[in-house]
Amino acid sequence: MPHRPARAIATSRRLSEDARRRSFILSLGSLIVMMWGAAAAFAQTEGAATDAPVIVSHGYSNFGALKYGPGEAFAYVNADAPKGGEVSLWAQGGFDSFNIYTRKGVPAASTDLMYENLMISAADDPYGLYCYLCTTVEYPESLDWVVVNLRDDVTFSDGTPMTAEDLKFTIDLFLEQGIAEFRNVIEGYFTSIEVTGPHQIRFEFNEEAPKRDRMGLVGLWNPFSKAWFEETGARLDDSSNVPFLGTGPYVLDKADFGRSIVYAKDPDWWGADLPINIGRFNFDRVRIEYFADSAAAFEAFKAGEYTMRIEGSSKEWATSYGFPAVTNGYVKVATLPDGNIGTAQGFVFNLKRDTWQDPRVRDAVRMLFNFEWANDTLFYGLYERSFSFWGGSDLAAEGVPEGPERAVLEPLVAEGLLPETILTDPAVLPPVNEAGQNLPPRRVLREASALLAEAGWTPGADGLLRNAEGKTLDAVFLQFNPSFDRIVNPYIENLRQIGINAKLDRVDNAQYVERRRTGDWDLVNHSPGQDFEPSIGLKQWFGSETAEDSSRNIMALRDPAVDRLIDEVIAAQTLDDLKPRVRALDRVLRAQGFWVPQWEKAEHWVAYWDMYGHPDPLPPLALGTLDFWWHDAAGAERLRAAGALK
Template identity: 70%
Template sequence: MIHRFASTFAAGLVLAAPVLAQDLIVSHGYSNFGELKYGPDEPFSYVNTDAPKGGEISFDALGNFDSFNLYTRNGNVATGTQVMYEDIFISAADDPYGSYCYLCTTIEYPADRSYVIVNLRENITFADGTPMTAEDVKFTVDLFLEQGLPEFRSVVESYFSAVDVTGPYQVRFDFNDEAPFNDRLGLVGIWNPFSKAWFEETGARLDESTTTPFLGTGPYVLGPVDMGRSLTYVRNPNWWGADLPLNQGRHNFDSIRYEYFGDAAAAIQGFFAGEYTVRVENSSKEWATSYDVPPVERGDIIRETLPDGNISTAQGFIFNLKRDKWNDPQVRDAIRMMFNFEWSNETLFYGLYSRPASFWGGSDLAAEGVPTEGERAVLAPLVEEGLLDASILTDEAVMPPVNGADRNQPDRRTRRAALRLLNEAGWETGSDGMLRNAEGQTLDLIIIQFSPTFDRIVNPYVENLRDIGVNARLERIDRAQYIERRRSGDWDLTNQSLGQGFEPGGGLKQWFGSETAENSSRNLMALADPAVDRLIDIAIDSKDLDDVRDRLRALDRVLRAWGFWIPQWGNSEHWIASWNMFRHPDELPPLAPGVIDFWWLDAEAEAALKASGAL
């Protein structure tokens, strides 16, 4: 979810010139590309509308937590807080381009989308039973624009000329000309409204960590908490949306619990001991080697490999471009060449992973080979302006280096090529084997991590870098230090998952735009490039799916050529292990496995596990 905003404009109504009713488009949702799949308040086709309600589902988390505020970079936020809040729009897991009214009944707007009127449902209440009105939505917008994450505010704060309450359950959003056309409808639906009265009473701030959750409208509220160790969200018995058709077959558990563990080894043992009941596995080593245990052999625990139709997560190391030494593309290329994915996958990952190559991997939005005619039409004007090198029009899309799987150390040809690049960039090998610049400084490279799980992966990479003279080292620190050092820029390489969506929007600026380079939890590498900025604007302005494909492929091609990203590894499946008492529809939608959303508990199966002593 994109974190949101506010506008503090003059009091009173700010109305545009009168528009005749017949000139307004009135809809229960929108899609920039194609038709909506579902009608007003129509249940999603992939859920079991007769799914029973009740029981508990539980998961693991690593480390600890000290805050319930998801919307600030301060503190270590607890897992799962999203279940306490709801957005004005909702999306379906089988409709990548559609958004549907959820907290609203309809939206109204003219063809030019110069403004949008949101008609809210009149029966929505916050968790304390107080009604949610247009004043709360307006307050939430203002709050995010004033106190929201900097990378969000820097992108969207100038998009609105006014956000006004035009009725007890009606809010009007007026847009400036610079607001991207395709983003405008989405920008009215992303808000998860907070209670204005609660914020005024408590004095809470969006930019500060808090041990008290904000008051929301969601199906769950915070239950028992052992701060830093475990927490449970429990069903709100008076939740306003329980009978809404859009919620049929959804939110089926009475409680959702998270147990925190100090490390991954303790977490998986806790699962086998029944300390929690569902494990979404993210380690190939564990998936390949750790499930040969009695509960699995007896069928008390089942393992499922479920398809993932999303764009693949572009997980990788990123360079800190605020440090001058990483602004040389030859230096970045040399460092990239020394990570041996093939050996890592064969030796460490049991051959279960593939290497991401694109920010839109697994989709037809990824650049491949040389540019298509459509891509060239997008890129050529930027070449003519001198913003891009002409080679972008003829070169194949940048792919990760390929090494041998028989040994960690890249082959001699790769090592020689990396050293040649470093020498050309002014780094010479000294008598001690270390690379130094003209001032005698070593080429220091610090990789920060907080999880010991990464040691076995990062340390071989460090060895390869040191072998060619880079003064590389892994610094494993606790989670709090990790968060602070990423925030302060005290690192050279760190992990980042640069996952993208099917539709280009303002989120691209949060990930890659110059306006977010100075302070961002997304554009953590501090990328600031005028060609990228132009391509983002061009992509956001796409008129149809052909435009989307051509423009995102062109952007993907340029981002990959930049070389600020060292692709790590990825998985095109969901690996889920669960105690054999949970059920889900036979056919799952492509965009979400829906474990919390639309799975349910089989009470008889749970009773059988308990009766047998297994659980």
């Protein structure tokens, strides 16, 4: 499915900050009952247990009408895209599991190709949800309950039919064995989930379930086969060396653990002729090649060992795409627009460690990352500095809070949960350093040293900062990607300049996943960028209830003001309410200082051997390489005839 901008609730864990892999995440529904236009036809019937009218629709939009009507193909795809061929990409490290729903093991890339969600989104409609494994949803204006009418032609990849019993089994499985941060957020929202027919299921919500989230809580599930789980004894909370049985367009063809994976198009895929799938899932095979490091992966791409590369390194993008296959026209190099909210990539502090509890210490460390020098010297001027968790959108806080945003913050200031400066100071922006040299100016060094001294850290005889107990101020950067060495090491030099005992600890991928999970680090890369319609998923990212064990709130943020603002955002029922509340939350999160912003860009860097096509223009909210790109057989033959590819 296309990337969903409103990444509100996640049933799976984030695999790594270097691979923005698609996850089973959907935006959640709205209290607003939309006035559907001709393109979103609905019917109203009388409810059996109430006099309230019941809306019957093929989808649900949180703010505004659905863009697409029932049976309409997405406008951004190529309806005549050819089917067939192979696309191959790369991943770093290795894998030992096919289960992305547990924090055990290292999961394989792109397993989501084998599964499908009950409702899906379009890459040009930021607020809508569309029935996919269902035909219609029925609900009253209050959204006290939702009835889902499932399609009766959906089958798992073994040919067995998918029924409401499979969906109910899957939901129960996630509520029992799903990751803790997911269960902690939604636990108790359902009064009941009842199978009411072979292909019908009814969700009933209690009063605590946020109204704007209810339809999303219905649509986010990707059904598994109940019979398969019972036969195999598989568990959702354990690693698995085989994929779970799903309904998706692809099945596992073969896997060489830690080296490569091949997914093949299911020839009997139930959804092949569905209107909503026109122009989608066009490749016969998707191959993922694994490499120990990015340098080896790049050489393999140049040699044609894999054929599509989503470039993540500014250095490579600026300096390495002049190899012969590019100059000969065999490899295309494209800069494509990205209309999503920024990733907010940065280093985050491990707030479980006493060292980082003091905001003065965090502020001093933040001041010494010289983005301006790094962008000029290391990144070839290709990046912008991350500054907000909603960067590139009108949800980012700016300047001094005014109007509705100020009104949201004032009660928290009055209660002593926020300082008065949150109302008078501009929204926090990253420190600005000089591009001419890595080491910040002396005034910055003095200011950082003063903050540390105020926090009780003074230089010892060896120049290292120590507290009253004689303990050094350690800052261990956990990394697995060698390409980050050139970025982290200059930062470490700056920190050591004022006496911080900073060091880089680069480990292999398996160790990285385990240590990141268990909190064995001081600073680590994270991308807590948000979505256009934030709601209860914010609790997974920033809520106190998920701080103890989370793949998203890995910094272990616990703050009552943040929790209150999250509740305010969740309670918003209109965009006019939502936007100032999100800006207030963004302002407070940035003031917390748990994040050292790195960089971001509003474009995709893509290189591929000239045997693929994509819609032009692309939709604003998805690159869609595995969704709506296609294989050009004539282009592939030209490359083979020229001897460029085997």
